[in-house]
């Protein structure tokens with residue numbers, strides 16, 4: 001059994017734990033929260049045997065776990081991952097794993113110095129059947145003429161922002177904003193399916209504190225453009241599309257990927273949808289579990305290298321997009337030397 005420690009006690013951690021328990025290969029052992037009552041209330045939903053910590057140093061030094069799942073506000077991911085790697089714990093960190101390439105470089109350096117540690121960015125949809133199927137379909141296209149990918153969902157936390165507060169996800173202090181939160185899915189799609197773009201530009205709608213509430217990104221490739229639309233202050237019901245010569249791949253939602261259709265441009269359409277899991281985190285958990293059970297095998301090493309390579313590229317594209325729009329985080333200045 002893999003022993004799990006968690007940081008962050010919001011609904012996403014519950015969904016992750018549901019997925020790991022579904023595999024029957026994991027045990028929740030250790031909970032970190034800033035407050036003890038919250039840690040206990042969270043753990044009680046799953047187990048009566050967990051240990052609790054309110055100090056991060058003690059959590060990593062004394063916690064009886066091998067893998068930590070980090071689902072804290074974005075700006076904390078780097079320091080918490082760093083502490084985990086130094087303590088010899090495997091890391092599954094929510095997307096976006098790092099706020100900028102400076103942080104990513106430091107993580108890579110630490111991983112080189114701590115070769116036994118596995119590190120995964122939890123880019124959920126990358127592991128789903130529909131994502132992998134789309135990647136294969138796009139690879140087989142004779143001609144690609146670009147794509148338009150959309151993920152825009154009104155955030156319940158926008159109410160709080162409008163009321164004058166600054167929730168973490170709308171804060172440059174916590175590396176928030178639409179691009180980091182939802183745009184990251186679209187950047188993963190673009191980089192996985194089309195490669196690293198030659199040039200990128202982001203056109204955000206900035207809110208009163210300078211953070212992007214929504215925005216459109218243009219990724220320029222040699223022969224075509226990919227347009228990304230992300231947002232947390234409005235809802236979009238647009239489908240997303242990838243353009244071949246006559247054929248078009250249509251997905252109901254570029255990040256949730258529940259229905260995929262191929263239109264051949266001659267009046268025919270084919271439903272390509274693959275089975276969708278009840279828990280959207282199950283596919284990534286299954287992938288990470290098989291690597292963690294046999295981390296030294298060649299297959300596992302190759303998988304980790306491939307996932308890390310794309311995480312590095314996505315991190316770079318997100319940063320370049322932000323820089324094109326003068327969008328800065330507190331985390332950026334921390335790393336300036």
Ligand SMILES: NC(=O)c1ccc[n+]([C@@H]2O[C@H](COP(=O)([O-])OP(=O)(O)OC[C@H]3O[C@@H](n4cnc5c(N)ncnc54)[C@H](OP(=O)(O)O)[C@@H]3O)[C@@H](O)[C@H]2O)c1
Nearest residue numbers: 008009010012033034038071072073074094095096124168
């Ligand atoms: N993969 C997905 O589908 C998915 C979906 C949603 C979110 N996410 C990712 O999950 C991460 C967490 O998102 P979220 O919306 O749950 O964030 P959040 O509510 O702002 O914070 C998550 C947890 O971090 C702790 N926390 C909150 N504010 C903090 C602060 N100021 N300082 C230290 N700790 C703090 C809290 O735990 P305690 O109070 O117990 O300390 C909280 O439960 C993000 O990186 C997000 O991108 C992924």
